[in-house]
Amino acid sequence: xxxxxxxxxxxxxxxxxxxxxxxxxxxxxxxxxxxxxxxxxxxxxxxxxxxxxxxxxxxxxxxxxxxxxxxxxxxxxxxxxxxxxxxxxxxxxxxxxxxxxxxxxxxxxxxxxxxxxxxxxxxxxxxxxxxxxxxxxxxxxxxxxxxxxxxxxxxxxxxxxxxxxxxxxxxxxxxxxxxxxxxxxxxxxxxxxxxxxxxxxxxxxxxxxxxxxxxxxxxxxxxxxxxxxxxxxx
Amino acid sequence: xxxxxxxxxxxxxxxxxxxxxxxxxxxxxxxxxxxxxxxxxxxxxxxxxxxxxxxxxxxxxxxxxxxxxxxxxxxxxxxxxxxxxxxxxxxxxxxxxxxxxxxxxxxxxxxxxxxxxxxxxxxxxxxxxxxxxxxxxxxxxxxxxxxxxxxxxxxxxxxxxxxxxxxxxxxxxxxxxxxxxxxxxxxxxxxxxxxxxxxxxxxxxxxxxxxxxxxxxxxxxxxxxxxxxxxxxxxxxxxxxxxxxxxxxxxxxxxxxxxxxxxxxxxxxxxxxxxxxxxxxxxxxxxxxxxxxxxxxxxxxxxxxxx
Numbered sequence: 107x108x109x110x111x112x113x114x115x116x117x118x119x120x121x122x123x124x125x126x127x128x129x130x131x132x133x134x135x136x137x138x139x140x141x142x143x144x145x146x147x148x149x150x151x152x153x154x155x156x157x158x159x160x161x162x163x164x165x166x167x168x169x170x171x172x173x174x175x176x177x178x179x180x181x182x183x184x185x186x187x188x189x190x191x192x193x194x195x196x197x198x199x200x201x202x203x204x205x206x207x208x209x210x211x212x213x214x215x216x217x218x219x220x221x222x223x224x225x226x227x228x229x230x231x232x233x234x235x236x237x238x239x240x241x242x243x244x245x246x247x248x249x250x251x252x253x254x255x256x257x258x259x260x261x262x263x264x265x266x267x268x269x270x271x272x273x274x275x276x277x278x279x280x281x282x283x284x285x286x287x288x289x290x291x292x293x294x295x296x297x298x299x300x301x302x303x304x305x306x307x308x309x310x311x312x313x314x315x316x317x318x319x320x321x322x323x324x325x326x327x328x329x330x331x332x333x334x335x336x337x338x339x340x
Numbered sequence: 341x342x343x344x345x346x347x348x349x350x351x352x353x354x355x356x357x358x359x360x361x362x363x364x365x366x367x368x369x370x371x372x373x374x375x376x377x378x379x380x381x382x383x384x385x386x387x388x389x390x391x392x393x394x395x396x397x398x399x400x401x402x403x404x405x406x407x408x409x410x411x412x413x414x415x416x417x418x419x420x421x422x423x424x425x426x427x428x429x430x431x432x433x434x435x436x437x438x439x440x441x442x443x444x445x446x447x448x449x450x451x452x453x454x455x456x457x458x459x460x461x462x463x464x465x466x467x468x469x470x471x472x473x474x475x476x477x478x479x480x481x482x483x484x485x486x487x488x489x490x491x492x493x494x495x496x497x498x499x500x501x502x503x504x505x506x507x508x509x510x511x512x513x514x515x516x517x518x519x520x521x522x523x524x525x526x527x528x529x530x531x532x533x534x535x536x537x538x539x540x541x542x543x544x545x546x547x548x549x550x551x552x553x554x555x556x557x558x559x560x561x562x563x564x565x566x567x568x569x570x571x572x573x574x575x576x577x578x579x580x581x582x583x584x585x586x587x588x589x590x591x592x593x594x595x596x597x598x599x600x601x602x603x604x605x606x607x608x609x610x611x612x613x614x615x616x617x618x619x620x621x622x623x624x625x626x627x628x629x630x631x632x633x634x635x636x637x638x639x640x641x642x643x644x645x646x647x
Contacts, residue, residue: 114446169426250433252431254432254436255431256435257431258584258586259584260583260584263551264551264583265536265551265583267546267547267549267551268456268546268547268549268551271546271547272546273545273546273551274544274546276535277551296574302534305535305582306585307582307583307584307585307586310584310585311584333545334547
């Protein structure tokens with residue numbers, strides 16, 4: 107229990123610091139805001155000049171995110187998926203106190219620009235954490251590749267692709283998301299804070315996972331490379 | 341090819357692969373209970389994959405499982421589309437109401453009215469390659485069939501011989517309240533299927549692998565496959581689709597979307613005899629098949645060009 111509390115504190119501290127950085131960055135933003143179409147790179151680095159902090163304060167300059175704080179990678183995510191998330195944060199179907207004000211303060215055109223910008227950044231290449239071992243590894247691999255059909259649960263890769271690399275515009279990658287972020291999302295679905303998924307596909311999946319599953323899957327996908335591994339012998 | 345092979349081949353071509361001819365669902369659509377009975381609990385639990393023995397027999401079982409999951413790779417010579425056996429027999433052929441192997445294996449040899457003869461289990465498997473996989477049948481005794489049969493046999497351990505277990509095959513849905521309809525089916529398709537199978541029904545790939553399989557067109561099952569029969573497709577879809585949300589569609593929606601799917605062009609029936617009407621009379625003479633009929637202004641059964 108003590109361990110958990112400690113982790114929570116560290117997480118809260120990390121978020122607080124990032125918010126401070128964000129505000130600081132904002133106050134320094136002195137760009138002239140012309141009528142020209144919004145530029146994703148500028149907003150990412152300097153904010154939009156009317157209330158939106160620079161995204162990089164939390165999502166990092168390369169869009170790779172900040173694992174420990176649960177700030178996700180944005181780099182290389184599908185454009186339509188990113189665009190939809192910004193709408194979902196703003197309308198509350200994905201309730202998050204940090205992102206709601208950010209998304210709400212972005213105009214439609216700015217949301218378009220951000221989705222286009224981040225979808226085109228190369229996926230993060232940071233060294234992946236070590237994969238889980240032992241029982242957790244077995245559990246995660248089974249859920250990721252085979253599912254648990256005795257409980258009606260498909261494998262994650264049946265929708266997210268082999269190794270969780272993502273499929274098309276509607277099935278985002280899981281690879282190279284941090285274990286903290288993965289767990290936050292799965293809990294958000296379980297608790298109804300996130301209910302923006304098409305056809306309620308993820309709400310049904312998350313409802314069938316327990317805490318051990320979530321921890322194992324988070325560690326598993328955090329260790330998967332963001333770009334598909336070379337085809338190896340099975 | 342020696343004469344024996346020719347006889348064998350024609351026998352194989354007569355098999356209704358992966359399919360049961362029969363029921364005439366749309367014909368008698370008037371007297372229709374709208375909802376099927378609740379799914380029966382599957383009594384049989386197949387052994388887990390971890391129980392595959394580590395010996396020579398186990399090697400064949402494991403190979404059979406690999407073929408089942410990825411025939412395009414492990415049985416390449418006999419496969420002509422992007423599908424896998426598992427696409428239609430979920431959880432590696434283990435899932436009840438998804439025509440599981442443990443439900444099938446103990447029921448063969450079986451007399452099939454389609455070809456008026458008793459078919460061995462291996463002959464049944466041959467048909468799957470001819471039609472569902474739009475490929476060609478491995479000859480009897482081929483290592484591919486031996487491995488698949490070993491896998492099915494192993495999975496059926498403890499299942500009674502000759503007894504149809506609950507969960508065998510796909511559920512037979514009650515006849516729909518309204519005759520299945522293309523336009524209604526298209527609405528269901530757009531609402532509940534297109535996200536994964538694509539607006540054009542051609543599925544989706546990632547890194548060169550099929551993730552969501554094509555439902556029609558040149559890379560899907562051909563006009564001789566069991567899934568071409570609207571009743572089979574409706575049962576499969578009701579129990580298993582949308583993925584992870586089985587048993588959420590109404591029976592009517594399942595019938596309509598199955599009809600819509602089966603009213604699209606796909607590779608020609610390998611038994612095609614030169615004329616669509618004559619091929620319909622010979623092999624598709626049931627309201628359950630749309631082959632040779634005109635739907636939405638299109639005469640169906642023209643086939644798609646090979647890849």
